[in-house]
Amino acid sequence: MNLPPLTLKKNISTRLDGRVHVDSKWSAAGVTQQFLENAETYHARYTDNDHWKYLVGQAIDLAGVNRQAALRILDIGSGSGNTVFAATDLLPNAVVYANDISPQLLQILVGIQEHLPHLEGRIEAYCFDLHKDFFADDTFDLVIGGSILHHMFDPEAALKNAARWLRSGGKILLFEPLEIGGHIMAAIYLSLLAELEFDADPRLIAHFKAIGHDYEARFGVPRVKPWTSGLDDKWLFHPNYLREMASNIGLTFEQIAPISPDLAHIFSGSVRSTLNCAGLGDVPTPDKMWEVLAMFDAGISADLKKRLTSEGIIILAKP
Ligand SMILES: C[S@@+](CC[C@H](N)C(=O)[O-])C[C@H]1O[C@@H](n2cnc3c(N)ncnc32)[C@H](O)[C@@H]1O
Known part of the structure; x- marks a missing residue:
């Protein structure tokens, strides 16, 4: 069972590749083979469900997210699903829209989901470049991004899009390298x-x-x-850059906490x-x-x- 399709911006259209919605004008800008042709190797090397469940759990508690709420979540740069599967476990009434520029990683993600009957109807995958204004404004209750912003040519432009698609009162939870x-x-x-x-x-x-x-x-x-x-990994973030970027976009900067327990x-x-x-x-x-x-x-x-x-x-x- 699929989730209901989301409203997209007027100039955007998608085609279905298996279960993944792919931007009709998709191109692999700004990423190298490790996320594309070599997606299986990347997935095998970096999948760590327990680690990401711990991190997403920390972040939703720091942000005061109600774990029982029926949230519509956008996961940006989902890859093969580390943060997506953490979110569906920790937030049992939420549905997750997974975004990535890599069709290969998203195919791995939906392939995993297909073997987990309890996740039927809870995850939908969209392949597009986060620099593009893609979804209708105010679509999501929460945005999660695991190690994604430092891959962007223009982190502020990408974050501005995610902020547009988030409803007022919603939170953005990011996990990023710091300068x-x-x-x-x-x-x-x-x-x-x-x-x-x-x-x-x-x-x-x-x-x-x-x-x-x-x-x-x-x-x-x-x-x-x-x-x-x-470079795939393009940046490290100084707290002042993050604060200034948030303020430019009209977001409130709440906090930075260490990732390591x-x-x-x-x-x-x-x-x-x-x-x-x-x-x-x-x-x-x-x-x-x-x-x-x-x-x-x-x-x-x-x-x-x-x-x-x-x-x-x-x-x-x-x-
Ligand atoms: C370090 S991986 C993180 C994957 C996943 N969040 C995780 O924690 O395992 C970064 C991801 O960002 C994706 N990515 C890079 N540039 C992107 C862009 N412009 N738009 C959307 N996704 C992008 C890559 O394909 C890759 O899956």
Whole structure:
């Protein structure tokens, strides 16, 4: 069973590809193969239902969302559904409209849904570019976006669209990488290189260098660099940029909270998680690496770590 089709803006039309509504003028602007041809690999590497259920649960409670309400939710940049399946679990009376620019990831999402009979009639997928004003204004009660805004060429334009489609009184829950914490992580990777470059497994060293470069490439939103358009992960967000963007759009900036439940091991946990995501979880790691990370974890107070978190839950509201 499908959800009732939504009203779209006058100049927009869609065609059905299986169960996914695809923008008739769709093009894969601003994304690389990892989300398109290589969607299955991306899905296998980054699907983590428990992690996302925890994060979405945190965000809906911070935002004061009533878990029993019959909400119409828009999930932006759903990919293969991490936040979508978290939302349908945590908000049992909600329906979720999943958006992504990748038809392949949305096909994986609806494929999973088809094997979960309790989710019949609760998820509908729309493939389009979030930079496009697509849905009628005031369509949704809540917007959720897991790691999506930092993929946009123009985060403000994309967020402005999501805000238009949200009804007054609704909230926007985002999970995004943060710039101040990015500087600390870059310093940590440089420190690991200083300690280990000539002793550790070359795969670890190449990984530390790559992550360091990745951070450097993304500092300074909205300053577009010559390489920005070629990156999937384009930005890290400074709190002032987020505040100013919210205010430009007419949204209220409510708060940023750290994503990690474990502030005690926030830096070692972050490095461990990037190793796992890069498929390097089994590469032998020297004790010295964990000693360096433990120094950062022990040397920075819990209060300061909240400000230095490299990823945050961001809560915005539409007055
Ligand atoms: C890091 S993934 C996050 C996926 C999912 N939210 C999750 O947490 O697993 C970013 C997603 O943004 C999508 N994306 C990138 N640019 C987009 C755009 N302009 N409009 C809509 N989706 C986009 C990608 O295809 C990808 O699925």
